[in-house]
Amino acid sequence: MSGPGYVDALDLAAGAVLVCGVITLWRRDLRATVSALSLQGIALGVVAAVLAAHEHDVGLGVIAGLVLVAKGIVIPALLRRLVGHGPGSREGAASINVSASLVVAAALIVVAFLASGKLTALLPDTATHLTPIGLATVLLGFFLLVTRRKAVSQIVGLLLIDNGVALVAFLLTAGVPLIVELGASLDILLVVVVLRVLASTMHRTLGPFDLDQLRELHD
Amino acid sequence: MLLYAIVSVPLCAGLVAAVVPWARWVGWLTTVGNGTVLCLGIVLAARTTNRPAIGALDGALRADALSSFMVVVIGTIALLAAWQGIRYLGVEIEREQSGRRHAALYTLLVQVFVTCMLTAVLASNLGAMWVAVEATTIATTFLVGHRRSDRALEASWKYIIICSVGIALAFLGTVLVYFAALHPLGHGTAFVGAQSHGAGTLNWTSLMAASRHLDPGVMRLAMALLVLGYGTKVGLAPMHSWLPDAHSQAPAPVSALMSGVLLTVAFYALLRFKAIADGALGAGYSRTLLVIVGLGSLLVAASLLITQRDYKRMLAYHSIEHMGLIALGAAAGSSLAIAAVLLHILGHGLAKAVLFLASGEILIVEGTTEIEKVPALLSRRPVLGGIFGFGLVALLGLPPFSLFVSELNMVRAEVAVGLAWAAGVSLVCMAVIFAVVMAHGRHLLLGGAPGPEASIVTPRLVSIPLVSGLVACAAFGVLAWPLQPLLNAAAHVVVP
Numbered sequence: 001m002s003g004p005g006y007v008d009a010l011d012l013a014a015g016a017v018l019v020c021g022v023i024t025l026w027r028r029d030l031r032a033t034v035s036a037l038s039l040q041g042i043a044l045g046v047v048a049a050v051l052a053a054h055e056h057d058v059g060l061g062v063i064a065g066l067v068l069v070a071k072g073i074v075i076p077a078l079l080r081r082l083v084g085h086g087p088g089s090r091e092g093a094a095s096i097n098v099s100a101s102l103v104v105a106a107a108l109i110v111v112a113f114l115a116s117g118k119l120t121a122l123l124p125d126t127a128t129h130l131t132p133i134g135l136a137t138v139l140l141g142f143f144l145l146v147t148r149r150k151a152v153s154q155i156v157g158l159l160l161i162d163n164g165v166a167l168v169a170f171l172l173t174a175g176v177p178l179i180v181e182l183g184a185s186l187d188i189l190l191v192v193v194v195l196r197v198l199a200s201t202m203h204r205t206l207g208p209f210d211l212d213q214l215r216e217l218h219d
Numbered sequence: 220m221l222l223y224a225i226v227s228v229p230l231c232a233g234l235v236a237a238v239v240p241w242a243r244w245v246g247w248l249t250t251v252g253n254g255t256v257l258c259l260g261i262v263l264a265a266r267t268t269n270r271p272a273i274g275a276l277d278g279a280l281r282a283d284a285l286s287s288f289m290v291v292v293i294g295t296i297a298l299l300a301a302w303q304g305i306r307y308l309g310v311e312i313e314r315e316q317s318g319r320r321h322a323a324l325y326t327l328l329v330q331v332f333v334t335c336m337l338t339a340v341l342a343s344n345l346g347a348m349w350v351a352v353e354a355t356t357i358a359t360t361f362l363v364g365h366r367r368s369d370r371a372l373e374a375s376w377k378y379i380i381i382c383s384v385g386i387a388l389a390f391l392g393t394v395l396v397y398f399a400a401l402h403p404l405g406h407g408t409a410f411v412g413a414q415s416h417g418a419g420t421l422n423w424t425s426l427m428a429a430s431r432h433l434d435p436g437v438m439r440l441a442m443a444l445l446v447l448g449y450g451t452k453v454g455l456a457p458m459h460s461w462l463p464d465a466h467s468q469a470p471a472p473v474s475a476l477m478s479g480v481l482l483t484v485a486f487y488a489l490l491r492f493k494a495i496a497d498g499a500l501g502a503g504y505s506r507t508l509l510v511i512v513g514l515g516s517l518l519v520a521a522s523l524l525i526t527q528r529d530y531k532r533m534l535a536y537h538s539i540e541h542m543g544l545i546a547l548g549a550a551a552g553s554s555l556a557i558a559a560v561l562l563h564i565l566g567h568g569l570a571k572a573v574l575f576l577a578s579g580e581i582l583i584v585e586g587t588t589e590i591e592k593v594p595a596l597l598s599r600r601p602v603l604g605g606i607f608g609f610g611l612v613a614l615l616g617l618p619p620f621s622l623f624v625s626e627l628n629m630v631r632a633e634v635a636v637g638l639a640w641a642a643g644v645s646l647v648c649m650a651v652i653f654a655v656v657m658a659h660g661r662h663l664l665l666g667g668a669p670g671p672e673a674s675i676v677t678p679r680l681v682s683i684p685l686v687s688g689l690v691a692c693a694a695f696g697v698l699a700w701p702l703q704p705l706l707n708a709a710a711h712v713v714v715p
Contacts, residue, residue: 118436119395123402138391145384151376158383165391172398177421180346184390187353191383194360198379201364202372 007126009050014130016043017167018109021140021160025101028091030083030152034076037156040137041071044163048170051127059178060170063185070189071163078196083152096147105140112136119172127171134171137164151199155192162188221266222275222282225259225290226337228252229297233330241312241322246305249326253301253333257294263287268708274343281343281423284708285561289340289487291705292565295691296479296572297333300472302684303576304329307472310583316366325365325470332358332476336484346421348488349386349393352452355481356382362473363465374461374468381461385451389488392444395437396495397421403432423491430498439504442496445489446508452485454542456515463523466535467588471579474531478538479572483564486545490557493549494713502552509550510641516543517648524655529588531578533659534571537614540652541567547638547645548629556632557710562695562702563625569692570613570622573685577607580681590659594667602677604664606685611660613692615653620689621696 020040024033045068052060112135120128141160169176232252236245264287272283308322332355339351364375400420451458466474493505520540527533548560580603585593596604613620633642695702
């Protein structure tokens with residue numbers, strides 16, 4: 001793939017990653033949050049696929065397929081089963097309201113653009129110019145992680161950070177070496193499985209819970 | 220062949236443990252397996268001291284003096300932890316707190332954990348090293364939650380969330396280093412040549428060779444992310460908050476492994492990246508970062524230790540203090556400083572492992588981790604109390620233990636490079652911690668009126684490994700001979 005088609009496709013997919021990140025901050029309904037995460041995983045897979053087509057890189061194409069399946073389908077499915085239905089599926093009164101958190105999101109995106117000046121200066125091309133989106137996604141994930149109290153929201157925050165890092169890796173280096181990329185993807189999948197198991201064990205022993213109730217350990 | 224054996228021995232022992240229900244001989248098997256790792260590590264150290272690095276598996280594994288030193292440290296602590304693990308699991312099963320299947324799972328996970336750490340220090344590719352460090356988080360999460368109490372589950376949740384975030388930042392840093400290596404300054408892309416887009420570019424040797432041509436702007440961002448990211452796993456401020464919970468809730472042998480070696484395996488990763496970043500940026504940048512996180516950790520440890528009422532949490536905050544000291548030592552960065560840092564890694568590993576294992580035994584016999592409720596150990600349980608007392612003395616950096624020598628050398632090195640003010644602040648923090656720990660230790664060992672019960676004999680299964688750990692720690696403080704050449708060679712790997 002080359003020419004304007006490549007630039008448009010890449011811009012569109014990377015933009016979708018960022019929009020999905022903002023949606024996770026906007027919506028309080030956990031099912032909607034997980035759906036946004038799933039769309040983000042698919043958009044990430046598309047970014048990798050577009051880059052693979054542009055560079056005629058078969059290995060990267062395989063990675064793109066794996067990312068799409070793992071982050072777009074498998075991980076969101078694991079989370080959806082954890083959310084379930086009923087009253088527990090909404091994020092409660094958060095420490096920051098929706099409009100304030102959207103303002104913070106805008107500020108974080110500006111910060112990401114400022115911070116990545118050095119990266120775009122080293123290799124100014126289409127892909128590198130999109131890296132601020134990856135850093136912005138990392139920052140949004142951080143923000144979600146520190147302001148939300150539900151177990152599922154925290155997992156979503158962690159995955160947002162991971163998607164942001166993966167986006168930077170694809171855009172800057174067309175994927176770190178194949179074996180490392182595979183190992184990293186496998187690791188994050190295992191982390192989600194472990195978190196899923198932990199969350200349901202905690203659900204069994206403690207009943208439906210907010211992480212706010214976890215106050216046994218403090219100084 | 221040697222490297223291959225080192226990585227596979229604990230894994231095989233773990234697999235055997237996984238297929239048979241737990242029994243005493245399985246515990247002995249893993250102990251012997253980890254002892255074998257230690258012996259092979261010593262052989263490896265002898266073969267890499269002042270000699271070229273050894274490679275294996277088409278260059279995927281690589282051992283230089285620094286890696287072999289870390290293999291020796293991991294082997295030592297794993298041996299102690301497995302040895303004490305026999306007692307720990309035996310008591311758990313006897314009291315029906317866990318079943319034999321559960322114990323088998325525990326043994327498997329511990330051995331997988333050890334294998335991951337060995338892979339991390341032997342990987343030649345810094346990306347593969349990252350994968351191995353991340354894998355340790357996954358293996359240890361279930362071990363932290365082994366007791367399945369509310370507190371243990373809470374601790375493992377905090378642990379995996381915070382450490383995964385940290386390690387994701389470290390991955391971002393690794394990606395940026397890779398990006399910088401793909402586009403070196405002043406050489407065009409031809410410099411990396413045939414290796415570009417191959418696994419070669421994240422290799423330690425090629426990164427070190429190219430370090431002077433890496434873009435400083437990108438490397439600044441990368442090093443900041445790496446210090447924050449791997450610093451999370453090291454337990455350095457500001458991402459330390461998982462550490463006291465995880466270390467106090469995990470079973471004692473797991474706490475010993477996590478505190479004694481896992482923290483320093485993550486620090487080993489930082490030492491490698493620091494060498495690369497220093498090539499690109501000069502020593503000043505990473506020195507500033509390490510001084511900030513090092514002093515931050517010392518201040519956190521000193522201020523929070525004062526309020527501790529729990530002896531396992533006290534030990535955990537003590538780990539944050541020692542990681543801060545190591546970060547300051549690494550900030551100095553001379554070969555004297557790095558040799559002292561490495562000796563401190565070994566000394567802290569030994570002393571902390573002995574103390575955590577002893578605290579596990581105290582928990583077994585006393586049933587509580589509160590300092591208030593465990594007075595006068597020395598008169599009631601002389602051997603156990605003695606081990607705990609000498610362990611505290613070692614950890615506080617008193618002679619003859621090796622931590623005294625390494626702390627002294629780190630301070631000397633810091634003063635030599637103009638960090639005297641940081642060394643001064645660290646000494647003040649250490650003095651505060653010394654006073655607090657002495658007060659707690661005095662109550663634990665001597666305080667209160669001893670109860671009516673007569674002194675109880677501590678089983679040899681506990682006392683032999685712990686006493687030998689303390690003797691080793693003291694020996695390394697007095698004798699320079701077997702270790703000094705290895706330490707110097709290992710320091711020269713990361714100091715040009």
